[in-house]
Structures are given as C-alpha cells and as structure tokens.
Amino acid sequence: MNEHYEVLVIGGGIIGHSISYYLNKSGVPAIVVEKHTSARKSTRAAAGMLGVHTENKTSGIYHQFCMTSRDLYQDLSKELSELTAIDIGLSLVGMIEIAVDHGQKNELLSKKTSFPNLEWLEGQQLRDRIPHLKYALGALYMKEDGHVEPTNVCEAFKKAALSYGGELVENNTVLGIEKKDGVFTIKSENGLLTAEKVVVASGADSGWWFESTGLKNPMVPTKGECFSIKPRKNYFKEALFLNNFYIVPKPDGRYIVGATSKPNDQSVTTTAGGLSSLMNQVFSIFPDLKEESFQDYWSGIRPGSTDGFPIIGEHPTLSGFFFATGHYRNGILLAPATGKMIKDLIVNRGVHYQSFQDMFSPNRFQIQGGTLYEYLR
Ligand SMILES: Cc1cc2nc3c(=O)[nH]c(=O)nc-3n(C[C@H](O)[C@H](O)[C@H](O)COP(=O)(O)OP(=O)(O)OC[C@H]3O[C@@H](n4cnc5c(N)ncnc54)[C@H](O)[C@@H]3O)c2cc1C
CATH class of the missing domain: 3.30.9.10 (D-Amino Acid Oxidase, subunit A, domain 2)
Incomplete structure (x- = not known):
C-alpha cells in the first residue's frame, strides 16, 4: 500500500467501487478504504432493479440521470465481463x-x-x-x-478498478480527515494516508461527514x-x-x-x-x-436523504472533498452514472453534467453561517 493517493474513496459498496473503476480507468489513481469487506452493506441487500420508470412519475432531470445510468449497464456488462470474467446478471426483460x-x-x-x-x-x-x-x-x-445482480456488479467494478491499477484496503475504518496546505490527511484505524481528493461513499453511514464539515446531516437511513x-x-x-x-x-x-x-x-x-x-x-x-x-x-x-435525491458533488467550501451518497432505493440503478459523474468532476469535465450537478449538489444542505471544523475528527 502506498501512503499518498490522488483520490481516496471512503466506502467499498457499489458506489465506491464504481467511482474507483471510472477513475482508475481514466488514469486517475484511486484507492477505496472499506470498514469491513466490500459489498456487505446496502449493496448486498438490494434486489438489483433498474427501475427507471417505477422510480419516476414524470420526465425530468432525475429521470434522465436514471436512464443514463441504466443505459451505461449495457456496455459495462460486456466490458466488466471481459476484464473480470464476472457476469453482472444484466437482465433487460x-x-x-x-x-x-x-x-x-x-x-x-x-x-x-x-x-x-x-x-x-x-x-x-x-x-x-x-x-x-x-x-x-x-x-x-x-x-x-430490468435488473442486475448487485454483488456481482460491485465485485466486477472492484476487480476491474484493481486491474487498472486501483487499490483497495478492507477492514480499515476511516476515522477522520484534516486538510492542510491543500492535501488531505486521512486518519484510519491502520494509520495515516494522504490524498489530493476524498470522496465520501459510505452509504447510510455518511451523515457524520456532512456534520463534521459544517453541513446539515441530510441522511435518512x-x-x-x-x-x-x-x-x-x-x-x-x-x-x-x-x-x-x-x-x-x-x-x-x-x-x-x-x-x-x-x-x-x-x-x-x-x-x-x-x-x-x-x-x-x-x-x-x-x-x-x-x-x-x-x-x-x-x-x-x-x-436515504431528506429530499429523496442522491448527493453527488463537491463540498461547497472544502475543495477536493466530494460526496457520492444518498442513493436511497436506487443505488444499484445509479451506480454507473454516479461513478462516471464523480470521475468527470474530478478530471474537470463537469460542464457536461451541469443540470445533474445542480440537482444533486451538496450545496443544498449548507447551513447559513455554518462552521467548517479545522480537524474533522
Ligand atoms: C432491501 C433493499 C432493496 C434494495 N433494492 C434496490 C434495487 O432493487 N435497485 C436499486 O437501484 N437499489 C436498491 N436498493 C438500494 C441500494 O442497495 C443502495 O442505494 C446502494 O447499495 C448504496 O450503495 P453504497 O455503496 O452507497 O452503500 P453501501 O453498499 O452501504 O456501502 C457503503 C460502504 O461504506 C462503508 N463505510 C461506512 N463508513 C465507513 C468508514 N468510516 N470507513 C470505511 N468504510 C466505511 C460500509 O462498510 C459499506 O461497505 C435496495 C436497498 C435495500 C436495503
């Protein structure tokens, strides 16, 4: 394990591994740090539906995001199977x-x-x-x-990211983060790591990362x-x-x-x-x-989140600190589009996603006059 990373992702569920896959594939080295083992929490429980139309009553930005993500699964199914020999169980019936x-x-x-x-x-x-x-x-x-097999998708993203040079540390909890001179120091159970950028993809446990960076906790587990x-x-x-x-x-x-x-x-x-x-x-x-x-x-x-929508984007005041959480009952459906969106934001290709960026922005949970903690834990 190195000690310095371009991007450190907190959480090895389907969202964290999708982000790692898209980043490493684009040549941005990323490491996932997972508290237990990958795909054990919400991702393991999911039925895997890609319910674009069960989850939307009308067309709009959220519907577009859902469709974009569902459609990404078609190429991913082939790509991930070639890279990892894992069948993600895509069934568009x-x-x-x-x-x-x-x-x-x-x-x-x-x-x-x-x-x-x-x-x-x-x-x-x-x-x-x-x-x-x-x-x-x-x-x-x-x-x-249709639907996919969620643990297979997560495992395939994980293996594919590793095949592109990504890293994964399991059984290691991220405890806190400090930013000094533009670099994040990440305190974990197994010691300190540093990274240029951090992405919170810790599922239902993400609330603390909002509170400790001066935002309202929007999570509704x-x-x-x-x-x-x-x-x-x-x-x-x-x-x-x-x-x-x-x-x-x-x-x-x-x-x-x-x-x-x-x-x-x-x-x-x-x-x-x-x-x-x-x-x-x-x-x-x-x-x-x-x-x-x-x-x-x-x-x-x-x-879940208080307004029912995911939170995907950069912290309003802590630059380089991203959230990719709050996917509620659609994290399997939305994993590909979320991973790709975070990758594009990190490599500065955010403009293409302007409407998605606005809708999913963590800015909506800013507290007027809120404090940014110096040392997060
Ligand atoms: C019963 C049920 C059915 C569902 N059915 C569907 C469905 O049909 N279709 C669909 O699209 N979605 C479905 N979902 C929702 C979907 O499962 C979630 O939205 C998705 O799995 C969220 O993925 P995640 O990676 O954000 O979270 P998780 O899979 O929970 O992963 C988060 C990871 O972060 C780790 N972590 C937390 N804190 C730390 C820390 N401090 N340091 C290190 N690691 C940390 C956790 O250990 C965990 O492994 C369902 C969910 C449930 C519960």
Whole structure:
C-alpha cells in the first residue's frame, strides 16, 4: 500500500467501487478504504432493479440521470465481463407496474402520458400474460427496464478498478480527515494516508461527514427487509412492481420479494412482522406462490436523504472533498452514472453534467453561517 493517493474513496459498496473503476480507468489513481469487506452493506441487500420508470412519475432531470445510468449497464456488462470474467446478471426483460385499485390505475395512466414509450396492459391482457395473477385492474409494461445482480456488479467494478491499477484496503475504518496546505490527511484505524481528493461513499453511514464539515446531516437511513423463494416453475419473467412490494425473478431461479421501508431504523434484524406484511400483500394477488419453497430472508439499510435525491458533488467550501451518497432505493440503478459523474468532476469535465450537478449538489444542505471544523475528527 502506498501512503499518498490522488483520490481516496471512503466506502467499498457499489458506489465506491464504481467511482474507483471510472477513475482508475481514466488514469486517475484511486484507492477505496472499506470498514469491513466490500459489498456487505446496502449493496448486498438490494434486489438489483433498474427501475427507471417505477422510480419516476414524470420526465425530468432525475429521470434522465436514471436512464443514463441504466443505459451505461449495457456496455459495462460486456466490458466488466471481459476484464473480470464476472457476469453482472444484466437482465433487460422489462418491468411491470401493476394497479389493483382505481387510484393506482389513474396514477399509472397519468405516468403513461409522461412516458409514451410505456405500454398500458388492460386487466385481461395482463392476466393472459401472467395467468397466476389473481387480481389486477391493469399495468404499465416498461420493456426497457430490468435488473442486475448487485454483488456481482460491485465485485466486477472492484476487480476491474484493481486491474487498472486501483487499490483497495478492507477492514480499515476511516476515522477522520484534516486538510492542510491543500492535501488531505486521512486518519484510519491502520494509520495515516494522504490524498489530493476524498470522496465520501459510505452509504447510510455518511451523515457524520456532512456534520463534521459544517453541513446539515441530510441522511435518512431506511431499513428494508426482503425474502426469497425458489419456485418449481417460471410464473413470469419480468420484475413485478406494486405500490408496496415487488417480485424480481432472478436468472438462477430465485424470486426476490421486497421490501419494507422503516425510516431511521438501523437495526440489523429482519422482523417476523416485516416479512409477514410482505407475504400478506404478495399472496393476496399471487396465492400460488404460497406453495413454493421459502429460501432466505435479510435486511439492509438504504442510504436515504431528506429530499429523496442522491448527493453527488463537491463540498461547497472544502475543495477536493466530494460526496457520492444518498442513493436511497436506487443505488444499484445509479451506480454507473454516479461513478462516471464523480470521475468527470474530478478530471474537470463537469460542464457536461451541469443540470445533474445542480440537482444533486451538496450545496443544498449548507447551513447559513455554518462552521467548517479545522480537524474533522
Ligand atoms: C432491501 C433493499 C432493496 C434494495 N433494492 C434496490 C434495487 O432493487 N435497485 C436499486 O437501484 N437499489 C436498491 N436498493 C438500494 C441500494 O442497495 C443502495 O442505494 C446502494 O447499495 C448504496 O450503495 P453504497 O455503496 O452507497 O452503500 P453501501 O453498499 O452501504 O456501502 C457503503 C460502504 O461504506 C462503508 N463505510 C461506512 N463508513 C465507513 C468508514 N468510516 N470507513 C470505511 N468504510 C466505511 C460500509 O462498510 C459499506 O461497505 C435496495 C436497498 C435495500 C436495503
């Protein structure tokens, strides 16, 4: 391990490793420092949906960012597989958002007016396509969306970054940072490192880095619980999405069912109540799945933010200090565009991203007259 780096990234989830991949690929040496091992926190819990149209009601800058990121996955799938021999499990088989009441139907029809590329399926058309679905008024078919295998993507970004000369230190917590004479000194459990630039990609644990640099803490860690079943046959191939749950059929035959949403709950338990609420909803419209074998359950903490949008960009007053966090329930979808955006900002190609920069800027959490701590911890 060297002691001085061009860029030090705090956090080895999908966001940190994506940033490292794009930086190292562009010839900017970057190191990721991870508290535990990579892809263990939120990234491991995710279902991996690339839900561009489930996550947006209307078109706009956020929708554009989501689309840009989803589309990056197509080339990445090939590139990462060539570099690392890892299959990221890209499956662009479409997603179906279902309406079970008139309110939901009206919302989906209004969404269709924003996105003419989506197809409306009437109740009978939907049941012809998915015969085991007990009840639905209709659905929006989003044929360009799909899903990936989140831990594979993270592992592939990690290995590809290393193949471009990047570095990774695991089992080492970053404890604090000091900036002197234009250089950051990073205090870690295993000693001091220095870097020209620092990127905070520490997921739900990012709040402290805002507070300690004089900003409002915008993080809303939000627990999500999931389970999986392994059906004996294929009931459908598209990911199904409803108001309060989703079912994602994976290429290996698992169906992932998620997810509860518990803001400000950072406990690691998966509760019986959480799972039973998901099961009740799923089985009410898909009773046949009750007979299929239960496989696993888990939970994770989503890195939510107070306004629901990611925070990607440079600190308003501490130059060279960047944030890439707050991706809430879309960090898998947004990892490629986030990694690329941070890389472009660092190599000074920010202009291309002006609208994204404005929307995701950490400036929105400035405290009027806030103090910048001299020594951050
Ligand atoms: C149940 C569930 C389902 C989800 N489903 C989807 C989905 O279908 N599609 C989608 O796009 N998104 C989904 N998400 C959201 C997605 O998982 C997250 O947005 C994404 O994983 C965030 O990645 P990250 O790298 O920022 O955070 P993490 O994966 O949490 O990684 C952050 C890393 O930082 C490390 N760290 C923290 N502090 C320090 C420190 N001081 N020093 C060193 N390391 C540190 C942590 O150990 C951790 O490894 C889901 C999330 C959950 C919980």
